[in-house]
Every structure is written in structure tokens, then in C-alpha cells.
Amino acid sequence: MGTTLYDKLWDAHVVRENADGTVLLYIDRHLVHEVTSPQAFEGLKLAGRKVWRIDANLATADHNVPTTDRVHGIADAVSRLQVETLDENCRANGITEFDMTDPRQGIVHVIGPEQGATLPGMTVVCGDSHTSTHGAFGALAFGIGTSEVEHVLATQCLIQKKARNMRVRVEGVLGSGVTAKDVVLAIIGRIGTAGGTGHAIEFAGSGIESLSVEGRMTVCNMAIEAGARAGMIAVDHKTIEYFRGRPYAPKGEMWNRAVAAWQKLKSDSDARFDKEVVLEASAIQPQVTWGTSPEMVVAVDAVVPDPAKESDPVKAGSMRQALKYMDLRPGTPIREIRLDKIFIGSCTNSRIEDLRAAASVVRGKRVSANIKLAMVVPGSGLVKAQAEREGLDRIFREAGFEWREPGCSMCLAMNADRLGPGERCASTSNRNFEGRQGAGGRTHLVSPAMAAAAAIAGRFVDVREIG
């Protein structure tokens, strides 16, 4: 019987099998950022251990960094200490770091693929749950905690138990104006935030194949929001073209050898999955979340659902809590929800194609008067530079958006970018949890085009209906 893409990636990285069914799994690339690494470096030092393989690590500061002018450094002393601690740990251990002043600095999940530092066939880990992003090009990539960060630093391995295989197929042709973000939100709406728990999800089908590599990253990025630590997509010609010429990608004869290996990174036609879900691409509409979990999502032309119609009492209870927190009433059309802030950014949607999609919606228009702040935060310094070469920054600025420096920013509001209590935001990020974007803040997750359209209208609109 055939094997799945996940089986192949797993088997290729088993260092040893333990008697209890766990394995020692080799890690090819470890991405490091300032929030989940200081305690790991400290643990390493206290135990007198060294970094096992320095060249497998790549670090950047992204969560805490200001997105405004960085000439004067970080104003918040606690954030500053954390970023300086990363700088110092990287220096002391010889690890390459794109620090806050480096033009290549950015969100760890944007810079990895951008540099070709994460590649097809690799195992990729990072102390960040959105590491699943890198599965988009046939890698096995998943988020880990700080204890595991220390374990990888010390041994280049992790003790892991294999997950089950799940496949989510999106078949058919996506409608115009329907993006990768809408696809993944629709998937989460269908299977729920625990739908992939204990599984590695392979996204497949013609609807997925039609997406660009960047769009595939958006889908895999949110696999964790469906409960799966790892999401992945088979390698095809788009994947290979994406990596050609990237700084860390192999060159010359080595490139040819790598490509030959990468072309095998797909599930066999007779591979068996423990769980399979199929979505019809043409049925997917632009999505908007209404609640405090990514599974609380509906199409833009729908209304806020009614907990009284939910038969599961625990679920109905969660819906009531969410409606209260979000200050929404059942039956309210999504299009009547007015917004205070717009955030275009995060590891989900801050790559060049995302910015182009948003810019094409706002070109020549003005941000609505009721929007207090509309901001674009590019995923990396290189994305920002590219967007500026294309004049996208001008389009955003002229429309009334703020054009910022790269970082995680208001996705999780660890820096100064945040929502105030009660403020409502259309956000291209990945989590609408209570308080995620600032205590008391209310988050609606959407695609970049939908966020841009909402900025212009001041409320949600169907991006397909605006010219």
C-alpha cells in the first residue's frame, strides 16, 4: 500500500525508534524568535550544553519589535530586554540572526521561505504554533514549546509520536474574489478548531493546487487553528519555481539533485488516510468570523448565528459567551457590522501577494471616516521593499492607511500596536480569541481583500461587489 506525504517526511527523519512507539526525529531547520527562546538558552547554559548544529538555526526578532520608526530602539524596557536577550544568545552561540536593523528582518514564518532557509522535504520547527506555514511546500513543519526548543538546540532532534493522517480536499474552481484565507476559514468552519487534533493535515485537490505558493502558506498557516500541529501540501512545479534563486536554496548541480528529491514529495495515489474531508471549491464564499474562535465563521452574506438553534449545550454556551464578548446579536447581517480598526499583516497574510490584493481594492479610494486606524504591516523588510518598488505603499498611504515596519504587530499585540477595549477590527491575522489583539478588543478574521474593502466601506462588504 502507498504512503502519504506525511509518512514519507516522517520516515526520512527517524533517527531511532524507541520501544514505546515514540521516535527520535531529526530536525533540519530550527527557527528562533525572542519570545519562546530565552528560557531555552538559559536551560542550555545551566546544564552546560552546547548548540548541536549551529547552521541549522536561524533567528529573528518579530513579536516585540515596534512597527514605527526604529531609530530609537524599543521604548518598552521589558520588550527591549527580551529582544536584546535574543541578540546576546545568538551572538554567544554563533547563530545567524536577522536583528531589528537588518533589512531581511521580519516575521519568522515569512523570512524562512523568503530566504530559502526552509525548503521542501525539511523538518522545520519553531517555538511558535504557526510553524505549520512551512508545510505549504512539502515540508514537515510544526510548532513546539520552549522545552522542545531547548531539546532541539541541544540535540537537533525531538522525541515525537507520529500523528494520524488526515486529508482535506478542496475540489473544483474557486470563485473570483475568493482567496486562500477564505478557503482555510471555510475548512475550519467545517471541521472545527479541534477537527485536526492528533492529525497531520494534507491539503489537496484542484482548489488547493490552483493556489500560489504564498496562498498555500496561508492555508497551512492556519492548520493549527483546525487543531493540527502540521499542515502540508505536495510539491509541484510552482513549489520548485518559488525556491529557485533564493539565498539559502541550493545552487547549480546541488539544485538539480534537490529538485529530483523534491519531486517525490507527494502522497501515493493509493495512500490511505485515517480521516478525509472534501469541500466543494465553488461553494466557498468570502468568509468573516463573528465570534472568539476561528470556527465561528460565516460567509459575508450571512447573519450572526443564533445559539438558541444549537443543540449541543456546551457549544451554545460558547456561542453566548462569544456574542456577549463581541457585542453582537443573533440575526445581525455581517454586512451591518461597523469597524473601528483595520489590520493587514501577520504570518497568515503579509506577503507580497497579500499586499497586492489589498492595494488593488483600495487604489484611488479613501478609508472610511469611522475607521480610527487602518494599518499595513509587511511580513518582512524585503516584502516591504518590494511593495515600495511596486508603489503599493503610496496606494495605501494615499487611501489613509499607515505603512509600517515588519513584525507580528497587532496579530498578538505584544508591541505597541493593539486594540483598545471594545474596539472592533477587521484583521487578516489568524486568531480572534478574547483579548488577542488587546484586552477587550474584538477581532473579525478576513482575507486581505476583504479587510481592504471593509476599510473603505467602514463596515464589512462583499469584496466581489465593489469595483
Next chain:
Amino acid sequence: MEKFQKLTGLVVPLDRANVDTDAIIPKQYLKSIKRTGFGPNLFDEWRYLDPGEPGMDHSRRRIDPDFVLNQPRYRGAQVLLARDNFGCGSSREHAPWALMDYGIRVIIAPSYADIFYNNSFKNGLLPVVLDRQAVDQLFQECFATPGYSLTVDLDNQIVTTPGGQGFRFEIDGFRRHCLLNGLDDIGLTMQHVADIQAYEARRRREAPWLFSD
């Protein structure tokens, strides 16, 4: 790592599904470079009525008297009863650190998010899985009974109610062994250095582009 063997502890019921790690420990406290001191900020946005920042004297903040952790009958709880998909969201290990720092040693829920579940074991925090019906029953008993305690025996994999009813739970053998003995994963892996080196040598031959040095 702290061992976990057997404990009888007061139970606090957190009657919500999908409790995420942002709720367990909000982002502003993740700026710390330490592993300790997160207890006062466990469930910060639910526990306090005023916004919290690192470095504040949290004992002077206004608490929400309705939140379960603030109710006097649950003070000193060591067992947290929760609903499905506990610990979803961010991979922050600060979540188990905060629970442990507060004094929680066991969580009982029908399901957990994978990363949180994994992180808990690395810190001596035991996440017990019981089926929904059993968890429902424990919630009912806990609400109805002041001072409600459960005995959690990892060695025998049993949760016992004050009435003597036992619920068996399943747990991975390796994780159980590490938790019972307080074993450090890195030390265990270091016993296999030769295997790691052999793998790397083979990998260098087969996929040399993965090695830049």
C-alpha cells in the same frame, strides 16, 4: 522536572470549551525571560477587572468576584476541571508555567490541543483525559459539593471521587514514565548521540544541500 505520582486536591471547575493559551496567560506577560512568576497572571483578563501589565503589583488590582478562581471555595485548588480542546492556540509554554506557578498540578478535560498537551508533560503538569460524560459528572459533583476534591493516581491511572468512584484514564507509556520519575527528555536523548551522528552522516550524503557548513 518535578515528579508527579499521586495527589488529592481541591477541584476548580472552569466551565468553558476551547480555552486558549492567550486566555491562560495573555501576551504582555510573555515578555519575561524567566520560567517563573506567571501565577498571578493566570487567566488575567478573566480574573481581574482592570488591565494588567508586567511589573504591576497584581495583589492591588480589582478582581472579578464571579470568576471561579476568585471564589473563596476554590482557593488553593490543585485540580482544574475543563471542557473540550483546552489549551488551543499559541504554543507558549508560559501556559503550563502559569498553571503550575498558580498551584495547579492536574487538569481534567475531554480533550486538549496537541502542543499544550505536550508542553504540560515537560513541566510536571498532568493533563488527564476523561470522556465527556465523566467530565460532565465531575462538573455536576463539583458545583454541588463545597470542598470537592479528587484523587489522581498516575501510577494506577485512576481518578477517584470523594464517593469512591474510580475513572480510569489512558496515557502514553513514555510520558507516564517521565512524569512519575521527573525525567528530563534531553538527558534521555543524549544517550543516543551515536545514533544522531550516524543519521547526520547519512543525511549529508543523501541531501547535502541541507548542510551549509
